[in-house]
Amino acid sequence: MKSEEIFGLVLRTIRKKQKMSQEKLAFQSNLDRTYISMLERGVHQPTLNSLLSLAEALNMKASELVKLVEEEIAKLK
Amino acid sequence: MKSEEIFGLVLRTIRKKQKMSQEKLAFQSNLDRTYISMLERGVHQPTLNSLLSLAEALNMKASELVKLVEEEIAKLK
Numbered sequence: 001m002k003s004e005e006i007f008g009l010v011l012r013t014i015r016k017k018q019k020m021s022q023e024k025l026a027f028q029s030n031l032d033r034t035y036i037s038m039l040e041r042g043v044h045q046p047t048l049n050s051l052l053s054l055a056e057a058l059n060m061k062a063s064e065l066v067k068l069v070e071e072e073i074a075k076l077k
Numbered sequence: 078m079k080s081e082e083i084f085g086l087v088l089r090t091i092r093k094k095q096k097m098s099q100e101k102l103a104f105q106s107n108l109d110r111t112y113i114s115m116l117e118r119g120v121h122q123p124t125l126n127s128l129l130s131l132a133e134a135l136n137m138k139a140s141e142l143v144k145l146v147e148e149e150i151a152k153l154k
Contacts, residue, residue, distance in 0.1 A: 007125055047122040048084055051143065052150075063144035066128070070140055073129075 005042030006072045010065070012040045014058055028057035082119030083149045087142070089117045091135055105134035 015025050022040070026033035030053055038044040039054075046054065048062075055062035092102050099117070103110035107130055115121040116131075123131065125139075132139035 003126055003129055045124040045126055047124055048128070048143075048146070049080055049122055051125070052080055052147075061144070061147055063140045063147055066125075066143050067138070067140035069125070070129075070138055 001076060002042060003069065003073060004039075004045040006076070007046060007069050008040040008042040010068045010072060011036075011054065014060070014065070014068075015040075018058060020058075025054070025057055029053040078153060079119060080146065080150060081116075081122040083153070084123060084146050085117040085119040087145045087149060088113075088131065091137070091142070091145075092117075095135060097135075102131070102134055106130040 015022070020028075022033050022036050025031075026036050029036075029050070031050060035044065035050075036054075039046055039050070051062040051065060055065045058065070092099070097105075099110050099113050102108075103113050106113075106127070108127060112121065112127075113131075116123055116127070128139040128142060132142045135142070
């Protein structure tokens with residue numbers, strides 16, 4: 001599984017845990033909803049800026065978000 | 078200062094601490110040297126994949142690399 005696909009699953013899981021819609025996450029992160037949908041489907045890769053915006057919108061640190069992705073990648077190795 | 082500029086400074090600092098040339102980092106991260114130069118100058122933003130490749134080449138975790146950037150951003154707030 002590609003890292004952007006893993007990122008997408010991690011992002012969706014965190015968003016759903018916070019009972020947040022893609023629309024709300026888009027609004028709070030100042031990103032486009034379709035972009036978030038593409039990120040969650042692993043079609044797009046996040047940039048540093050989108051990682052920082054998404055993390056802020058999800059009330060967490062971008063480094064924590066990346067750490068969760070690293071943990072999932074490690075599980076698949 | 079934009080986050081990609083801060084990232085560039087952090088990346089250059091870590092690379093120099095490890096006495097690694099841009100060429101060597103490019104080779105070890107399987108990225109183009111000019112791309113690394115643009116990252117270090119804050120002209121480009123890293124993607125998740127380049128963060129993961131760069132971190133691996135620098136023998137650190139991508140989450141640690143992002144954390145260092147967050148710490149620098151916090152200092153500037």
